Amino acid sequence: MRLNDLKLFTTVVQLGSFTAAANALDLPRANVSRRIGELEKHLNAQLFFRTTRKLRLTQHGDIYYQELLKVIEGIEKANEAISQLDDKPVGKVRIGILPDSDEVIQPILAGFQDTYPDIELDVRFSSKGHHELYDQGFDLAFHIGALQDSSLIARHVAKVHRFLLASPDYLARYGEPSAIEELTKHRCICYRWSDGSIENTWYFTDSQVSVKPKLSSNSTGYIRQSMITGQGISFLPLMLAINAMDSGLLVRVLPEYQSKSEDVWLVYPNRLGVSRATRLLIEHILDKLPKAF
Known part of the structure; x- marks a missing residue:
């Protein structure tokens, strides 16, 4: 019986399936299933009720899991104690x-x-x-x-906070809006959420504006690069554009407007x-x- 197999068992319990544990540990699913089977054989006890929908611990499995947590925590503390002595x-x-x-x-x-x-x-x-x-x-x-x-x-x-951003080239070509209402006349780049919806209403601290996107993407990186190449204005957190702003590739538009904080x-x-x-x-x-x- 190996410590890694015991940790694998606790991971399967915490994540709820062999597949989730395999993904988390970068292992083939068949490998996880085999090793759990070998552990059950070694213990001569069934640890899981297996159904098509989910795994559920047996009474033996639940008791084993609770006791293992204490053992694994103790081993990890012992390993940490050694590494702290070595200061590495x-x-x-x-x-x-x-x-x-x-x-x-x-x-x-x-x-x-x-x-x-x-x-x-x-x-x-x-x-x-x-x-x-x-x-x-x-x-x-x-x-x-x-x-x-x-x-x-x-x-x-x-x-x-989110801010309106664009490249100097875009502003030189299309002009800089003087009010948020003018954004409806500009080429706007919008984010597409994982559910397929497009974020085409931009909310500021005390106002909002609905824009018609000329470009949309589910990648903020793609949106950032599109702004840099002069394709439009977008509404992004500064943390996603710090380097581009430091180098002058992007600048703030209507800097008095920002989103509510997140x-x-x-x-x-x-x-x-x-x-x-x-x-x-x-x-x-x-x-x-x-x-x-």
């Missing part, structure tokens, strides 16, 4: 970052690995924030907006034992990221 933190952290936020996040994560070169980072883009923590097996993830899952631990990172959170599961590597990354991000806005 090790481990792997899976983090979900917001799509197209890499311009801000990548230098921060690179700086973290410069400080802790023995910690491996598995960085994945996630547009669903806390909703994908369990599906993807993240140790932590970024989330923008309201939080609905009270079982998670949430650390506030910053408040962000909260950026770091969220992670309220599990027994957050690894030292994860704690170090959380504190690093909380220290560095607010300074980037």
Whole structure:
């Protein structure tokens, strides 16, 4: 019986399926199913009721899971104690970052690995924030907006606003609007949400305007690049356009208008034992990221 198989069992329980555990751990689903089967054979006990819809723990499985959590936490604490003596933190952290936020996040994560070169980072883009923590097996993830899952631990990172942005070339060619009502006459680039709807009503702190998009995309990176090449005006958080603004490729339009603030959170599961590597990354991000806005 291997420790990795025991951790695999707890991951299957926490994520609710062999498929979700396989995705989170980058394993073939057949591998997960086989190893759980071998564990059951070794224990001479059935751990799961298997149905076409979901997995459910048997009485043996539930007792085994509760006791394993204590054992695994103790082993992880022992491993951390050794790494702390050597003062060389090790481990792997899976983090979900917001799509197209890499311009801000990548230098921060690179700086973290410069400080802790023995910690491996598995960085994945996630547009669903806390909703994908369990599906993807993240140790932590970024989330923008309201939080609905009270079982998670949430650390506030910053408040962000959206602003109207365009390239100097676009403004030279089409003119700069003097009021938000004039946006209806401009070439506007709108975001398309995952449900297919287009965000063509832009809400500001005390007003709003509905625009007719000349271009729409579900990628904020594509929207940013389209603005840079002079294709129109869009409404994006500054965190997604910092480099382009610093280099003068994008400028603010009607700078007195901005959206209501949205909260950026770091969220992670309220599990027994957050690894030292994860704690170090959380504190690093909380220290560095607010300074980037």
